[in-house]
Amino acid sequence: xxxxxxxxxxxxxxxxxxxxxxxxxxxxxxxxxxxxxxxxxxxxxxxxxxxxxxxxxxxxxxxxxxxxxxxxxxxxxxxxxxxxxxxxxxxxxxxxxxxxxxxxxxxxxxxxxxxxxxxxxxxxxxxxxxxxxxxxxxxxxxxxxxxxxxxxxxxxxxxxxxxxxxxxxxxxxxxxxxxxxxxxxxxxxxxxxxxxxxxxxxxxxxxxxxxxxxxxxxxxxxxxxxxxxxxxxxxxxxxxxxxxxxxxxxxxxxxxxxxxxxxxxxxxxxxxxxxxxxxxxxxxxxxxxxxxxxxxxxxxxxxxxxxxxxxxxxxxxxxxxxxxxxxxxxxxxxxxxxxxxxxxxxxxxxxxxxxxxxxxxxxxxxxxxxxxxxxxxxxxxxxxxxxxxxxxxxxxxxxxxxxxxxxxxxxxxxxxxxxxxxxxxxxxxxxxxxxxxxxxxxxxxxxxxxxxxxxxxxxxxxxxxxxxxxxxxxxxxxxxxxxxxxxxxxxxxxxxxxxxxxxxxxxxxxxxxxxxx
Amino acid sequence: xxxxxxxxxxxxxxxxxxxxxxxxxxxxxxxxxxxxxxxxxxxxxxxxxxxxxxxxxxxxxxxxxxxxxxxxxxxxxxxxxxxxxxxxxxxxxxxxxxxxxxxxxxxxxxxxxxxxxxxxxxxxxxxxxxxxxxxxxxxxxxxxxxxxxxxxxxxxxxxxxxxxxxxxxxxxxxxxxxxxxxxxxxxxxxxxxxxxxxxxxxxxxxxxxxxxxxxxxxxxxxxxxxxxxxxxxxxxxxxxxxxxxxxxxxxxxxxxxxxxxxxxxxxxxxxxxxxxxxxxxxxx
Ligand code: SF4
Ligand code: SF4
Numbered sequence: 001x002x003x004x005x006x007x008x009x010x011x012x013x014x015x016x017x018x019x020x021x022x023x024x025x026x027x028x029x030x031x032x033x034x035x036x037x038x039x040x041x042x043x044x045x046x047x048x049x050x051x052x053x054x055x056x057x058x059x060x061x062x063x064x065x066x067x068x069x070x071x072x073x074x075x076x077x078x079x080x081x082x083x084x085x086x087x088x089x090x091x092x093x094x095x096x097x098x099x100x101x102x103x104x105x106x107x108x109x110x111x112x113x114x115x116x117x118x119x120x121x122x123x124x125x126x127x128x129x130x131x132x133x134x135x136x137x138x139x140x141x142x143x144x145x146x147x148x149x150x151x152x153x154x155x156x157x158x159x160x161x162x163x164x165x166x167x168x169x170x171x172x173x174x175x176x177x178x179x180x181x182x183x184x185x186x187x188x189x190x191x192x193x194x195x196x197x198x199x200x201x202x203x204x205x206x207x208x209x210x211x212x213x214x215x216x217x218x219x220x221x222x223x224x225x226x227x228x229x230x231x232x233x234x235x236x237x238x239x240x241x242x243x244x245x246x247x248x249x250x251x252x253x254x255x256x257x258x259x260x261x262x263x264x265x266x267x268x269x270x271x272x273x274x275x276x277x278x279x280x281x282x283x284x285x286x287x288x289x290x291x292x293x294x295x296x297x298x299x300x301x302x303x304x305x306x307x308x309x310x311x312x313x314x315x316x317x318x319x320x321x322x323x324x325x326x327x328x329x330x331x332x333x334x335x336x337x338x339x340x341x342x343x344x345x346x347x348x349x350x351x352x353x354x355x356x357x358x359x360x361x362x363x364x365x366x367x368x369x370x371x372x373x374x375x376x377x378x379x380x381x382x383x384x385x386x387x388x389x390x391x392x393x394x395x396x397x398x399x400x401x402x403x404x405x406x407x408x409x410x411x412x413x414x415x416x417x418x419x420x421x422x423x424x425x426x427x428x429x430x431x432x433x434x435x436x437x438x439x440x441x442x443x444x445x446x447x448x449x450x451x452x453x454x455x456x457x458x459x460x461x462x463x464x465x466x467x468x469x470x471x472x473x474x475x476x477x478x479x480x481x482x483x484x485x486x487x488x489x490x491x492x493x494x495x496x497x498x499x500x501x502x503x504x505x506x507x508x509x510x511x512x513x514x515x516x517x
Numbered sequence: 518x519x520x521x522x523x524x525x526x527x528x529x530x531x532x533x534x535x536x537x538x539x540x541x542x543x544x545x546x547x548x549x550x551x552x553x554x555x556x557x558x559x560x561x562x563x564x565x566x567x568x569x570x571x572x573x574x575x576x577x578x579x580x581x582x583x584x585x586x587x588x589x590x591x592x593x594x595x596x597x598x599x600x601x602x603x604x605x606x607x608x609x610x611x612x613x614x615x616x617x618x619x620x621x622x623x624x625x626x627x628x629x630x631x632x633x634x635x636x637x638x639x640x641x642x643x644x645x646x647x648x649x650x651x652x653x654x655x656x657x658x659x660x661x662x663x664x665x666x667x668x669x670x671x672x673x674x675x676x677x678x679x680x681x682x683x684x685x686x687x688x689x690x691x692x693x694x695x696x697x698x699x700x701x702x703x704x705x706x707x708x709x710x711x712x713x714x715x716x717x718x719x720x721x722x723x724x725x726x727x728x729x730x731x732x733x734x735x736x737x738x739x740x741x742x743x744x745x746x747x748x749x750x751x752x753x754x755x756x757x758x759x760x761x762x763x764x765x766x767x768x769x770x771x772x773x774x775x776x777x778x779x780x781x782x783x784x785x786x787x788x789x790x791x792x793x794x795x796x797x798x799x800x801x
Contacts, residue, residue: 054789097788136794150793
């Protein structure tokens with residue numbers, strides 16, 4: 001047992017409103033620079049849709065991630081032999097048009113043009129060439145475009161669905177979509193790290209954040225190919241690759257990353273999860289059906305005394321262990337079994353988990369007598385004089401899940417390596433909590449029914465209350481449990497701090513000039 | 518204190534440089550005797566009383582031409598030819614080579630001409646290297662390597678092949694910046710060659726070998742090689758590559774390009790969205 005600590009994340013997809021505030025927060029802090037304009041370390045995609053870069057999930061195009069070979073795994077498009085063979089001619093790189101050509105507008109033309117017959121316009125100009133361009137694409141070009149032939153219907157996750165299933169998804173009455181915010185997953189078995197010929201990428205020991213050392217990066221761009229999530233980007237201006245740094249300067253200071261801090265839907269949770277590093281290789285090479293279970297196994301119980309002992313032996317601070325015990329992500333992922341990793345089949349063991357979306361609950365429109373209800377309304381309220389009710393209650397408890405607007409297979413392709421039962425289990429739990437809360441607050445469901453629902457998914461009312469609290473009421477400090485960074489310990493692992501003692505205090509980053517020259 | 522020490526070192530270095538320069542110029546002055554100048558500047562192409570080489574025999578030249586004509590011709594032969602001087606044109610027609618302009622002062626030219634006038638003058642100068650032994654096979658091979666640049670000149674000068682070519686099986690594609698040297702041996706003669714190599718009279722060659730002299734044994738080896746090349750040229754015509762060379766270059770390029778496009782055939786060449794972009798309406 002080799003216990004390490006990882007800062008992990010949970011995104012609750014039912015809560016995302018697709019406002020892109022997170023992306024903008026990230027862009028303003030980190031990627032508003034020359035050469036980085038096209039990068040979105042945080043982006044929000046509409047699903048079904050092709051995403052950013054287009055069709056990133058299709059490893060037939062980009063050759064990212066690991067693939068199983070025999071007992072072990074190897075990188076699909078990079079690695080020692082393939083990487084060396086292709087080192088000067090990396091064949092599966094996305095081109096700028098796969099992302100989009102970043103642009104701005106010549107706003108000054110609006111106020112500086114000479115008076116004329118026509119309204120002045122601000123022409124779009126490329127942020128790469130500086131020349132006027134026709135905008136072809138944006139980072140969220142297919143936003144809300146479920147059903148479109150060019151985007152939604154080209155979603156790589158539809159590949160394993162039959163034509164009839166696909167057609168059903170895009171019927172006008174059933175059309176639905178949800179948002180998928182993505183950042184780097186700070187994986188346990190990161191393909192980007194494994195692919196780098198210069199050894200520039202590393203997973204930070206103290207909290208598992210994956211970083212690219214800008215001094216060591218030599219622009220081979222193997223990580224761009226290798227990351228199956230396409231979350232490593234090449235900066236054409238500096239000639240170095242860059243990726244999400246999980247706002248580590250903020251985390252070290254105890255703040256939530258900017259995307260999480262600014263999230264309007266409050267969908268994001270961050271906390272420590274302890275894991276057993278000894279088993280990474282074994283878990284990553286598990287068979288496809290076993291991947292998710294094994295991934296969950298490797299995340300260990302922070303209350304288990306043997307785990308705590310091993311963690312302490314590895315120098316994990318008491319405060320970090322405590323943070324792991326309070327971690328909202330551990331609750332969502334392990335305790336409540338609600339969250340799943342995105343595309344586990346890429347075998348990078350991502351540490352960003354998603355609570356799958358329940359999607360719009362199937363509803364019926366019923367004819368009812370509304371008179372009585374209407375009479376109760378005050379004089380200023382709007383009164384509908386028809387007798388229709390948009391009814392979301394359901395006679396059969398799980399009926400709605402099976403008749404969900406999306407085939408479960410679609411969600412399973414994204415979140416559970418194709419295993420529908422796992423998705424169903426999570427959705428049922430979400431539904432059970434909903435039914436339970438409906439009994440409590442609306443009261444049109446009997447207590448028995450609510451309790452039956454909970455019992456069937458293995459929840460107690462107490463757990464349901466906790467899920468409800470963390471989902472809907474949680475405050476900042478409940479959503480983000482950030483341990484003290486203990487940089488001093490991390491630094492001591494790398495260098496002997498005694499060397500600096502007595503020689504610093506009023507310092508300079510570079511040596512000052514010596515006298516006499 | 519340290520600073521002073523440094524200044525001292527600098528001064529010493531400067532003194533060294535200056536005095537070395539002075540010694541050098543003294544040495545240059547010492548060479549200004551007629552004999553030395555002749556050896557240095559003229560002997561490569563001319564003899565006195567030993568027949569023509571690259572240029573005419575200079576015996577009695579003072580009687581054949583006027584002093585002013587000689588002065589003009591030696592400093593700028595081409596302008597004399599261009600001016601339409603019949604003697605100069607005749608010389609050019611006969612020898613098929615222009616005499617390189619000599620950067621000699623009027624004084625120095627006079628010294629040389631006086632030296633030629635002396636009874637027996639010029640003969641010993643031309644005869645200096647006359648009795649060199651025949652080059653051995655080993656030396657010829659070394660000369661070939663020197664010519665091709667496989668061995669560097671110990672003085673550090675550039676190898677011959679960078680500017681010259683020799684038609685020979687062994688030499689592949691020499692330079693075309695300067696004269697073709699296949700028959701140079703019969704054109705210039707052994708002594709002429711030796712003199713050219715030790716004291717290049719041609720301005721470009723002189724500049725190229727300035728301060729990087731070719732040593733005697735290297736000269737010997739090169740002369741041996743050029744002699745052999747000349748001799749062999751008489752017997753067989755080595756392959757003339759010409760267009761074949763160019764053609765095979767083209768074929769090579771095509772072969773390489775197709776090899777690389779084969780290797781990279783599965784490369785992702787277009788954007789995934791190309792098909793959508795192609796349908797989009799453009800403003801221009
Ligand atoms: S998501 Fe990609 S960039 Fe991030 S750690 Fe995983 S492999 Fe590396
Ligand atoms: S800020 Fe939050 S709610 Fe808005 S798009 Fe990002 S993740 Fe979704």
